[in-house]
Amino acid sequence: MGATGETTAATRPGQGLTWSLRGRGPEDVPVLGDPGPPGGHPAGPATGRGVRVCVVDSGVERDHPLVGEPAASWVVVKDAESGEITVEPTTTGDTCGHGTACAGIIRRTAPECEIHSVRVLGERFSGTGDILMAGLRWAVEQRFDVVNLSLSTTRTRFAQELHALADSAYFARTVIVASAHNTPVESFPWRFASVISVGSHQEDDPALHLYNPEPPVEFFGPGQNVTVPWLGGRTIRTTGNSFATPYVAGLCARLLSAHPRMTAFQLKNALYLSAANVRHEPSAPHPSLSDPHPSTAAGDTRDDSED
Template sequence: MTTTSPPPELTWSLRGRAPHDIPVLAAGQEVTPEWAWGGATGAGVRVCVVDSGIERDHPLVGRVDGSYVVLKDEDGIRVEPTGTGDTCGHGTACGGIVRRTAPDCELYSVRVLGERFSGTGEVLLAGLRWAVEQRFDVINLSLSTTRAQFTDALRTLADEAFFGRSVIVASAHNTPVESFPWRFSSVLSVGSHQEEDPDLFLYNPNPPVEFFAPGQNVTVPWLGGRTIRTTGNSFATPYMAGMAARVLSKHPRMTAFQLKSVLYLAASNVTVSRGAR
């Protein structure tokens, strides 16, 4: 199969540039962090991490309200409850970041990855479809697939989530390749920045990646109750999922479209002017 190189202006993560290098002038009503999520902790919001599972009783994750696994065998593909935890640490890291950002959210896990980060597009699609069908408020997907045959199904599912008020927060690939579903406008797509401020997120004036969040050289929970320092767009994504949970906790009637607009207007590099064009 021949792969087409994406356009050179496509940005996956923010490296070598600081927030002042990407100023954005927006027209409309100013949205302050205090109005958007001030005092909110994610209470009443259900967040589902579709990943490698989440280690139960990790001190930096805490309560997991439900754990499920996608199984594929001769009988087909199905989703079942599971008592197992995490197969490789990636999902625990993501779950811990969600918990740190939105400490009182309900946290759920759907395991679609096996050991050594193994997985298939079919299983990923099944896990994401199940999460959308359950109408979770926020779905963290720090994964993507490069397999073009899943593109149409993923796009349909992303649209279904968007109009059903389930916000899919999707990680951009760490390398300059085409992958999905982060490329779809119906998801909230995330890359990482290199700033040290753990609460800083930025809007990208050159999408399709829409937001940059902390994800480079960050400390995250890992297997065995440990922590590690690591880098990747995967770890910026659950930060934005947690922020989405906080906004929805304070403004529970928001649609996915409204939520994306609020996060855009509240980003640190966006200046709102009523006269902007």
């Protein structure tokens, strides 16, 4: 472990930011930000225009009247002999209807967003953890604005890699909106704080979301007995966290269309502020804020416990 006081090339002027800022000041790292929507509600028109949303699922049916033609579609393919996994363009549409349902909810919520599809599920909702990983990783590498993942894996061997991938997406400003499992079991990646995790509520209002004061599931969206697009241009009524998730993904697309410079943590805050169960009361100064304390900045201390 290197000493805390050493200077590395990575922290010199002109180099990338790492763990400290040395030789530079605020004027050297300007950020053009967006204060975000007041109260969590987007200012002005917010239809999803200009926002790229990727549905990592079973594909999206081409030309469904409630979805429209996807901007582009890909499929994750694993070679039976070599085991090599690739992501390839496809025109095969949807294998089981699940992805079309999710895309339709996104389209209904953010009608002008750009929907892309990455197929990781086969017929009968079948899929494997390595295919899911490959599809999600590819979507993150393409730097989509929002990734809808109404899927999860219970395989703990993928948890560490998924966690690292979710963090990479967060820092790259790709927002992963991930569905909680429909049963009380451990699954991933919805369990990670770097994604926006979603379960379903049973309220009648189809345009209402709630904040969960007892995470790890952070938000609840309409996912009980909802009407969704399905194969063959049809619609069905169905229930599940899978269908609450694209509603929240659509809300993210709407927010980003009105406030394109918002970060992932700002999106979470906007969803929190606009949740139907969050009450807004006048803030009072916290007693500790007027009581100065000695500085405990990271630069004031040194921890050599790992040397």
